[in-house]
Structure formats: structure tokens, C-alpha cells
Amino acid sequence: ALEDGLKKADADPSVKAVMICGENGKFSAGADIRGFSSPKTLGVALGPIVSLIESSEKPVVAAIEGVALGGGLEVALGCHYRVAHAKARMGLPEVTIGLLPGAEGTQRLPRLIGVPAALDMITTGKHIPATEALKLGLVDEIVEENTIEAAIRLANKVIGQPLGPRRLSLKPVPKLPNMEAFLQEAQVKVKRQARGFLAPELCFQAVQAATQRPFAEGVRRERELFQVLLSSGQAQALQYAFFAERAVHRWATPGGINLLFIIFDSILLLSLGLGTMGQGIVTSLVKANIPVVALEQNLEYLNKGRKAVMVLLEREAKKMEGGAQKLDFHNPARLQFTVDFNLLHDVDLVIEAVFENMALKKEIFHKLSNICKPGALLCTNTSALDIDEIASATSRPQQVIGTHFFSPAHVMRLLEIIYGRHTSPSAIATAMQLAKDMKKVGVVVGNCFGFVGNRMMFPYVEQAVFLLEEGSRPEAVDQVLEDFGFKIGPFRMSDLAGLDVGWRSRKGQGLTGPSLPAGSSARQRRGQRYSPLPDLLCERGRFGQKTGKGWYQYERAGGRTATPDPWIHGFLSQYRDTHRIETRYIDQEEILERCLFSLINEGFAILAEGIASGPEHLDVIYLNGYGWPKHRGGPMFYASTVGLPRVLAKLQKYSEAHPDVPKLRPSAFLKKLVAVGNAPLKEWMSYLSRQSPKL
Ligand SMILES: CCCCCCCCCCCCC[C@H](O)CC(=O)SCCNC(=O)CCNC(=O)[C@H](O)C(C)(C)COP(=O)(O)OP(=O)(O)OC[C@H]1O[C@@H](n2cnc3c(N)ncnc32)[C@H](O)[C@@H]1OP(=O)(O)O
Numbered sequence: 001a002l003e004d005g006l007k008k009a010d011a012d013p014s015v016k017a018v019m020i021c022g023e024n025g026k027f028s029a030g031a032d033i034r035g036f037s038s039p040k041t042l043g044v045a046l047g048p049i050v051s052l053i054e055s056s057e058k059p060v061v062a063a064i065e066g067v068a069l070g071g072g073l074e075v076a077l078g079c080h081y082r083v084a085h086a087k088a089r090m091g092l093p094e095v096t097i098g099l100l101p102g103a104e105g106t107q108r109l110p111r112l113i114g115v116p117a118a119l120d121m122i123t124t125g126k127h128i129p130a131t132e133a134l135k136l137g138l139v140d141e142i143v144e145e146n147t148i149e150a151a152i153r154l155a156n157k158v159i160g161q162p163l164g165p166r167r168l169s170l171k172p173v174p175k176l177p178n179m180e181a182f183l184q185e186a187q188v189k190v191k192r193q194a195r196g197f198l199a200p201e202l203c204f205q206a207v208q209a210a211t212q213r214p215f216a217e218g219v220r221r222e223r224e225l226f227q228v229l230l231s232s233g234q235a236q237a238l239q240y241a242f243f244a245e246r247a248v249h250r251w252a253t254p255g256g257i258n259l260l261f262i263i264f265d266s267i268l269l270l271s272l273g274l275g276t277m278g279q280g281i282v283t284s285l286v287k288a289n290i291p292v293v294a295l296e297q298n299l300e301y302l303n304k305g306r307k308a309v310m311v312l313l314e315r316e317a318k319k320m321e322g323g324a325q326k327l328d329f330h331n332p333a334r335l336q337f338t339v340d341f342n343l344l345h346d347v348d349l350v351i352e353a354v355f356e357n358m359a360l361k362k363e364i365f366h367k368l369s370n371i372c373k374p375g376a377l378l379c380t381n382t383s384a385l386d387i388d389e390i391a392s393a394t395s396r397p398q399q400v401i402g403t404h405f406f407s408p409a410h411v412m413r414l415l416e417i418i419y420g421r422h423t424s425p426s427a428i429a430t431a432m433q434l435a436k437d438m439k440k441v442g443v444v445v446g447n448c449f450g451f452v453g454n455r456m457m458f459p460y461v462e463q464a465v466f467l468l469e470e471g472s473r474p475e476a477v478d479q480v481l482e483d484f485g486f487k488i489g490p491f492r493m494s495d496l497a498g499l500d501v502g503w504r505s506r507k508g509q510g511l512t513g514p515s516l517p518a519g520s521s522a523r524q525r526r527g528q529r530y531s532p533l534p535d536l537l538c539e540r541g542r543f544g545q546k547t548g549k550g551w552y553q554y555e556r557a558g559g560r561t562a563t564p565d566p567w568i569h570g571f572l573s574q575y576r577d578t579h580r581i582e583t584r585y586i587d588q589e590e591i592l593e594r595c596l597f598s599l600i601n602e603g604f605a606i607l608a609e610g611i612a613s614g615p616e617h618l619d620v621i622y623l624n625g626y627g628w629p630k631h632r633g634g635p636m637f638y639a640s641t642v643g644l645p646r647v648l649a650k651l652q653k654y655s656e657a658h659p660d661v662p663k664l665r666p667s668a669f670l671k672k673l674v675a676v677g678n679a680p681l682k683e684w685m686s687y688l689s690r691q692s693p694k695l
């Protein structure tokens, strides 16, 4: 249509100028992402159309409202002028779906805004607001009112002016005094951050081509690189993740009705407990412009919590400087700190984030149930405790729900929303709306120990520790998983989170500590293999970063630089001697498979139990809460790319070698999917007779 319209306009002598706009207040979100997996649309090339726009003998002006992203922005770059609405956003986000701008954007953008800014936009995919676009010279004008009228005004003004200087393909790339050095440094940075993710590096190469070759050759290079990415499994994984994230948003009642909710800017929300999690939750709520009351158990904790929240908010406010939105946190009507439980009367929603202790949580929920107004929703941030048991302490279990934030809560996007036996659909819908308003990804899951994310994480960490018993080292295991793409491996992660957290939980479960029955075997619990290694470290005060020692050593307590610790190596070999474990060399493949396949196996069990509605839910949780490498699409997608028969065969092999480890025993659901012929991921759930009871 664009091509036809342009040709008509060019041929019609009564047309003096052209304005291109989008419909319904949006310029364009770029190419249809679904088209990349459909051979039918693959023949359609946008680049030549952008060139056609640019070569028009009549001035073409883009009127950018809403978004101009990807191919949309590339169309705008082909125009001779760009007018944007002040609220519009622009970007080349192709990298986030595993691609690069494939319609000549990598060649035109550096010519317009210079290499550093173009490289930043193209390799990160970030969206920039119109105000920043104006500063960069990406747009010629921004307007508060009618963008289309403004674009037509500009078009009329420039009729008859020479178009050559406005054709970006004819412009040279602005020179830098140190272009070579700049590019070298930029490439190192891109490579370091990519950790096996191809697209940022190929984006870099395309921009580099713009600095080294004439426009037409640069375009050829862009096309070659685009094809490499298009046929890579990584692009498929990221595009799957794009739609998976949107699919988990579509939440409906059993009757198919998507209920709606409270308008959050008019409600008062209470955050209870201002520790690590409470601080991040309050910060996120303030950022989302939701009025909040923060409550602590006493003044000492309150003052400590208030100080920490203020530091976080000041930092956030700084980041937002120059943008359209301001953080309003000095106004007591927006943020209040208190130790007075009477303030609970007026709140519409409570998020409890006190210590992870069932007795305390029940006491608090009993109190909340008595004090809060009847309609108030009561949410708990527990990491693993039973939502039904917490709800049983209230007279309104239908309004009790788990809202599991991830640390740091003002940064991590994931919000696991856990419904209990009695939780009402409107409570679930309200929690989903809260996630959306906080710009988080809400994923609704069922109630079980550890819910989805932590439950899948347990076998992964368990395998990592078993591998140490059998002969590996923390740094070797971490290296394999970091090479796979995780930001940090399981041992660095444990050191960061604090080994004492798991220790407390295991004591609570009677797996270690004073409640462990006398005479228990050191390496067996309830008939299953158990590793006391993490407990032994905790008994020696090695809690990780906070104590300066854990699986690694650190420069000081609170230090962040992990160094392999000879003490740990000696301790492990002594431990193996004590328990007569024969040390063996464990290769990278075994490390990777035992850690990942045990996690995936648990995912299949979760699906079969109806704890999650589909594999996309598990993947979205892992991509947004657990640092699973995005270009691998999430654990269940990864399993589908490895092939379920291979995952099953490997689990069978490891399970035979370790019969006392139930988490390695292949789940019945995985076996079924293999038996029906390695069903594609989209069809997995159709092989389950029982769907989730409520969703
Ligand atoms: C024109 C020729 C195409 C032929 C293909 C052949 C290729 C060969 C030639 C190469 C040409 C390359 C061109 C270019 O360089 C490549 C691209 O443009 S890739 C696409 C780049 N754009 C994006 O990545 C934008 C992605 N979208 C977003 O970021 C957000 O959706 C948004 C636009 C900011 C809006 O956000 P929200 O308001 O929060 O809404 P949702 O995110 O929930 O979206 C609503 C709805 O729209 C669907 N959707 C959004 N963008 C796309 C898209 N680009 N393609 C397909 N679908 C899109 C989204 O999925 C939601 O629908 P739902 O999934 O809920 O049904």
C-alpha cells in the first residue's frame, strides 16, 4: 500500500508533497513479527520501499505519533523530514527479537545521529522519547497538539526546497576523531554483555559497515547479516518469548471473562515490612504513582527502612531527570511511613513482606483480616509458604493471594501471582492489574511449595551441589552455566542471595539443625540423597557475600568480587574422603545437562499438576525472574529445541546412575510427550486430560 501510494503521488502533478502517518494515533510498530516465521511474507522487502520514499522528487514528511519502532522508524528515516508528537517513542528494537534493522536502518541512522548514538540505539533496542529524539537530531520538530497538521504545515513550507541534503543515503557518516578506537572499545563492550547472544554483535557489525563502506555496500552487508540472524535459532527463541510474555497477560475466568479491577491511582496500598523486599516494593509502587503507606514493627526498623527507601527513590528520580514523569515521594499523601496499625483501616490492598515464618504470617493476616475494610485485598510476598494456610488465619480467604516479587523488587520485572484454594477470580485479576501498573510481568500460578520459579530452581541447585560432592568445583559449575548464558551460575547466585536463607528454610523443614532426628545419616533424608555441604558452610559462618566467604571468597564482608577459594577446594576433598566418595572428572556436558534437565523435568511435573497454564508461563517466569538467557527462549522452549526424546534419554541415564535422586526421574508427562512423537510445544497442554482447576 505504501509503495502504491507513493507511486501514485509521484505520478500525480497536483500532488506537491506527501505526508505519511499511522492509524489510530500510532505511526508503526514495525514489521509483523509473526511474518518472520512465515515463508509467505519473507519475500516482502521493506528496504526498497524505504529507498523509494527517499528518492521521491516531492518532499515526504513523517508524522510520528505513538510509536515508530523497527521497520516503522526505518520508514520514517526514508522520509525527508520527521515531525513527532511529544509523547511519541522511537527505537530500533529488532535486537530484542534476535534480529537487526533490516530495512537499511543500520545505514541511515548513523548518518543522521552519528555512530555512538546509533550504535547505542541499535545494539540495545531501547525506545527513546521524542524529547531525546529531538536532541539527537532524529526528528526535526516535536509538537504537543496535532502531529498530522504540523507535518502537513511543514510539508507545505518545504515544497520547492532541494531534497538532496535531506536524503540520508547521500550523507556521509559523521566522523569521529578516534573512530577506530571508539569502534574497538564498543565491540568489546557489546561482546562482553552479549554472552553468546548473536544479535548485538551482528548489529554492531552492520553499523561498522556504515562507517567503512558506501551506502549501497553497507545495505548489502546489512542484508547478509539479517539473513544470518533470521535463520538462527536465537531469533526464533526471542520471538517466541515476545509472544509468550503477551500470552501470559491474557488471563480469563473459567467462563472466559477477563475481569476488571480497581483503578490503582486512586487506591491506597500498604506495604508491610520494610526489609530487603519491602523497600523494593515500596519503591516500585511510588514509581507506578500508587499512593502507599509503609508499615514496620517498630521505630528502629521503620527509620532504617525509610532511609533505604529514600536512597532508592532519590536514585530513581535521578534516572528519570529530564523525562516527562516526575517522582512524587516527598508528599505524605503519596508516601507515608508508620508503625501505626490503625492506618490499615483505609487501605485497599496490603502487600505483606515480613520474615518468612508461617506463625508470624498467620498472626499478621489474622490482624489484617480484623482491621482492614471488607473489600481490601490481602497479598503475601512469601517465597514458598502455603497460601491456603496463610489464608486460613483470615475471615476472607477469597481475598488472600500470593504476590511473589523478586529481589531487587524495584528492578526485577517478574511478579508470580499465586492463587489459593479460595482466592476469587477478581482478586487474581486485581493482582494482574497491579503487576501491569507496576510495569511488571504478572504470571498467575497455583499454590505449591516454592510455587513455579523456586520449585524448578530447587533441583537445579541440588544437582549443582551433588556435582561438587562427586568431584567438581563451584567455579567449574558456574562457568558452564555462565557460558550457557546465565549472568551468574548457581554458586555465585547462592553467595549473592545469602546461604543462610536456604539454611533457615531447611531447618524449618527439619532437614538440618536441632529438629533433625538423632542418628540421621549425613547424606540421606527421608530415603533420598541429601547433601549437607551448604549446611556445613553455614555452620562455619560462610553465608556468602555478606560474610565475605561462601562458595567463593570476597575482598571483604559485603564485597562483590568472587575469587575461587583454596579453602573450599581443600574442604571438598576432605569431605569426599570422609564420606568415601570417589572423585571423578565431570565434563561440561554432564554439568549442563544435570542442572538444566532436572529443572526442566520439574517444569513438566508442574504442568502435569496444573500449577501453571502452559509452558509459556514457565518460560516467562524464568526469563524475567531467574536470569535465563533470553536468546534461549526459557527452559521449556529450550527443551523443545534440544528435543524431548534427548532430554528424556539423558534424564533416564542420570536417574539410573543416581537412583536415590527422585528429581532426576523423568516426569510421566515428559514420557507421554515423547511417546506421542515429540509433540511441538504449542500442543503440549492438549495431551493433559486435567487442566488447571481454575485457569
Ligand atoms: C513490512 C514487511 C514485513 C515482512 C517481513 C519480511 C522481512 C524481510 C525484510 C526485512 C525487513 C525488516 C524490517 C524491520 O527492520 C524489522 C522489524 O521491524 S521487526 C519489529 C520491530 N518492532 C518491535 O519489535 C515492536 C514490538 N512491539 C512492542 O514493542 C510493543 O508491542 C509496542 C508496539 C510498544 C506496544 O506495546 P503495548 O501497548 O504494551 O501493547 P502489546 O505489546 O501488548 O501489543 C499489542 C498487540 O500487538 C502485538 N504486536 C505488537 N507489535 C507487534 C509486531 N511488531 N508484530 C506483531 N505483533 C505485534 C502484540 O503481540 C499484542 O498482540 P497479542 O500478542 O496480545 O495478540
Ligand SMILES: NC(=O)c1ccc[n+]([C@@H]2O[C@H](COP(=O)([O-])OP(=O)(O)OC[C@H]3O[C@@H](n4cnc5c(N)ncnc54)[C@H](O)[C@@H]3O)[C@@H](O)[C@H]2O)c1
Residues within 6 Å of the ligand: 272, 273, 274, 275, 276, 277, 278, 295, 296, 297, 298, 301, 305, 352, 353, 354, 355, 356, 357, 360, 364, 381, 382, 383, 384, 404, 405, 406, 407, 497
Ligand atoms: N529476600 C529475597 O530475595 C526475597 C525474594 C522473594 C520473596 N521474599 C520473601 O519476602 C518476605 C520478606 O523477605 P525480606 O528478605 O524482605 O526479609 P527481611 O528480613 O529483609 O525483612 C523483613 C521485615 O519485616 C519486618 N517485620 C517483621 N515483623 C513485622 C511486623 N509484625 N510488622 C511489621 N513489620 C514486620 C522486619 O522488621 C523486617 O524489616 C519473606 O517472606 C521472604 O521469603 C524474599
